[in-house]
Amino acid sequence: MTTATHGTDLRRQLDLTLLHARYQVLETVRVPVALIGNLVFPALALAFFVLPQREVAGDPVAATQAVSQLALFAVLATFIFTYGVGVAEDRALPFDPYVRTLPAGPLPRLAGRLLTGGLFSLTSLVPVVLIGAIGTAADPGAARVALGVVAVLVAGTPFLFAGLAIGYAFTIKAALPLAQVLLFPLAFAGGLFLPPQMFPAWLDTASGFLPTRAGRDLVVHATTGSGATVADVVVLVTWTVLLASLAVWAYRRDEGRRFR
Amino acid sequence: MTHTTDPLVTVEHVTRTFGATVALDDVSLTVRPGELVGLLGPNGAGKSTLLSLLTGQRRPDRGVVRLYGGDPRDPASRTRLGLTPQETGLPPTLKVKEVVEFIAGHYPDPLPTGELLDLVGLTDLAGRQTGGLSGGQKRRLAVGLALAGRPGLLLLDEPTTGLDVDARHDLWDVLRSYHATGGTVVLTSHYLEEVQALAERVVVIDHGRVLADDTLAAVLARVQLRRVTFRTTAPTGEALAALPGVARCEQDQDGTVDLVTADADALVRDLVTRSVPFEGITVAGASLEEAFLAMTRVDAPHEPTIPTGATR
Numbered sequence: 095m096t097t098a099t100h101g102t103d104l105r106r107q108l109d110l111t112l113l114h115a116r117y118q119v120l121e122t123v124r125v126p127v128a129l130i131g132n133l134v135f136p137a138l139a140l141a142f143f144v145l146p147q148r149e150v151a152g153d154p155v156a157a158t159q160a161v162s163q164l165a166l167f168a169v170l171a172t173f174i175f176t177y178g179v180g181v182a183e184d185r186a187l188p189f190d191p192y193v194r195t196l197p198a199g200p201l202p203r204l205a206g207r208l209l210t211g212g213l214f215s216l217t218s219l220v221p222v223v224l225i226g227a228i229g230t231a232a233d234p235g236a237a238r239v240a241l242g243v244v245a246v247l248v249a250g251t252p253f254l255f256a257g258l259a260i261g262y263a264f265t266i267k268a269a270l271p272l273a274q275v276l277l278f279p280l281a282f283a284g285g286l287f288l289p290p291q292m293f294p295a296w297l298d299t300a301s302g303f304l305p306t307r308a309g310r311d312l313v314v315h316a317t318t319g320s321g322a323t324v325a326d327v328v329v330l331v332t333w334t335v336l337l338a339s340l341a342v343w344a345y346r347r348d349e350g351r352r353f354r
Numbered sequence: 355m356t357h358t359t360d361p362l363v364t365v366e367h368v369t370r371t372f373g374a375t376v377a378l379d380d381v382s383l384t385v386r387p388g389e390l391v392g393l394l395g396p397n398g399a400g401k402s403t404l405l406s407l408l409t410g411q412r413r414p415d416r417g418v419v420r421l422y423g424g425d426p427r428d429p430a431s432r433t434r435l436g437l438t439p440q441e442t443g444l445p446p447t448l449k450v451k452e453v454v455e456f457i458a459g460h461y462p463d464p465l466p467t468g469e470l471l472d473l474v475g476l477t478d479l480a481g482r483q484t485g486g487l488s489g490g491q492k493r494r495l496a497v498g499l500a501l502a503g504r505p506g507l508l509l510l511d512e513p514t515t516g517l518d519v520d521a522r523h524d525l526w527d528v529l530r531s532y533h534a535t536g537g538t539v540v541l542t543s544h545y546l547e548e549v550q551a552l553a554e555r556v557v558v559i560d561h562g563r564v565l566a567d568d569t570l571a572a573v574l575a576r577v578q579l580r581r582v583t584f585r586t587t588a589p590t591g592e593a594l595a596a597l598p599g600v601a602r603c604e605q606d607q608d609g610t611v612d613l614v615t616a617d618a619d620a621l622v623r624d625l626v627t628r629s630v631p632f633e634g635i636t637v638a639g640a641s642l643e644e645a646f647l648a649m650t651r652v653d654a655p656h657e658p659t660i661p662t663g664a665t666r
Binding site: 110187188189191192194195199 | 409410411429430432433435437439440443444445447448452456457459460461483503
C-alpha cells in the first residue's frame with residue numbers, strides 16, 4: 095500500500111464501517127425485544143425503586159447518584175448483550191464467514207459493531223435520564239450531565255470488551271445465560287441498584303475491586319462532583335486491559351478454529 | 355480457452371491437512387479468463403477446501419494460491435471475485451433489497467440493485483425479509499449476491515444442490531448468460547448432470563488429488579466407463595486384455611474377471627463371437643462414485659493426463 099492510496103483507503107474503511115453499522119442497526123431494530131429490554135429495565139427500576147422513596151428522589155445528590163447508577167447499568171446491559179449475545183449469534187450464522195470473503199478486512203465489521211453498541215448505549219440512557227429529570231430532584235446542570243454521559247461510556251468500556259470476549263469465546267447457547275449470570279451480581283455488588291453507602295463493610299471492601307463499582311464511582315463523581323478515588327481509576331484501567339486482552343485472545347482463538 | 359491472458363486463479367502444489375485428514379494433496383490448477391470450469395468429485399473429495407483457499411478463508415499448509423495475481427487473503431485481491439453465501443445463512447430479518455445493497459456496498463462499481471434483482475427474477479420480492487423466502491428463492495438471491503460486484507470470476511459451491519428441476523434450470527440460465535458476457539466460472543458439484551450442462555472444462559478431484567483435468571467431452575468419455583464382471587474357466591489374462599476397447603483387465607484366483615471398458619455392449623458381443631466361456635456376467639452402471647473408482651484404478655498403472663501440470 096503506497097502513501098498515495100492511503101487517504102482513499104481510510105475513506106473506504108470509514109464508508110464500509112458506516113455500511114456495516116447501518117445494517118447492524120437495521121438487523122437489531124427488526125427484532126426489538128432485546129433493545130426494548132435494555133431501554134425499559136433501567137427505567138422501570140428507577141420508577142419502582144427510586145421514585146417512591148421520597149428521601150432519595152427528593153434529595154438532589156441522592157437522586158443524581160441513583161440516576162447515575164442506573165444509567166451505568168443501562169450501558170452495562172447494552173454492552174454485555176449487544177456484544178456478548180450479538181457476536182455469538184452472528185458467528186452461528188454461515189453469513190458471517192461469507193461476509194469475511196467480501197473485499198473488506200475485519201476492521202469495518204468490528205468498527206461498525208463499536209458504533210452500533212455506542213449508539214444503543216446512548217439510546218438506553220434516554221429514558222433513565224428523562225425519568226430522572228422529570229420525576230426526581232436530580233438537577234446537576236447540563237455540563238455535569240454531559241460529563242456524566244462521557245463517564246458512563248468510559249466506565250462501560252471494560253464491559254464492551256467483556257461482551258466481545260463472551261461473544262467470540264462461547265456459542266449462543268452458552269453466551270446468553272452467561273451474560274445474564276454476570277450482569278446482575280456485577281451490577282448489584284458494584285452498587286448500581288443500592289448505593290454502596292448501604293453495603294455492609296465486607297461487601298463495600300470487596301466491591302472496591304469490581305469494575306462496576308469503580309465505574310459507578312467515576313460516573314457519580316462526574317455528575318455530583320465527588321465519590322471517585324485514584325484506586326477506582328486503577329481498578330477500572332486494570333479491568334479494561336484484562337478484559338481487552340481476553341477479547342483479543344477469544345477473537346484469535348475463534349479465527350484459528352474456524353479459519354485455520 | 356484463452357491461454358494468452360494472465361490466469362485468474364493459480365494453485366501450485368498445494369497441500370492442506372486437517373489433523374490427520376489430507377484434504378488436498380499436492381494440487382495444481384490454473385483458471386484463465388473466460389473459462390467455465392466444473393470441479394467434480396464425491397462429497398469430501400476436497401472441492402470445498404480448495405474453494406476456501408481461493409476465497410482467502412483458509413491458507414494452504416504448503417504451496418501457493420494466487421487470485422488475480424495476489425494473495426486471496428488480501429481483501430484487495432477479492433475485489434473482482436463473486437461468491438455465493440449458503441442459503442441458510444442469509445440474515446433472516448433483512449429484506450431482499452437490503453441484503454443486496456449491503457453486499458453491493460463492498461464493491462467499487464456494483465450492479466444497480468434493480469438490475470440485479472431483475473437478473474435473478476426477484477424484483478417482486480425486493481421488500482420481503484429473507485427469512486420468508488423459499489429455498490429456491492434464497493438460492494437465487496445467493497447467486498445474485500455473487501454477481502453484485504460485477505465479478506470477473508464466480509466461485510460457486512454446489513450452486514443448485516437441493517433445488518427442483520425448474521429452479522435449477524433457471525439458475526443455469528443465469529450462469530450461462532454471465533459466462534456468455536465474458537465471465538469466468540468455477541463451480542463445484544457432485545452431480546455429473548450439472549457439470550455436464552454447464553462446464554467446458556472439468557477437473558475431477560477425489561481424496562484431495564486431481565484425477566483428471568480435461569475438456570468436458572474427454573472427461574465424460576473416461577467417467578462413463580463400464581465394468582463387466584463374470585466368472586470363466588478358460589485361460590484368459592492377456593487374451594481378454596487384448597480385446598478391443600478394454601481399458602483394464604483383472605482376474606482373481608477363483609476365475610472372476612473384471613473388465614473395464616467404454617463400450618460394454620461391444621465387449622459382450624466380442625466375448626460371444628470369440629466363444630469365451632463365461633457365467634454370471636454383470637455390467638456395472640457408472641454412478642459417478644463408481645466412475646471415480648474406475649478412474650483411479652484405470653489410472654493406477656500409468657500417470658494420469660493432467661495438462662496443467664499436477665505431478666506426484
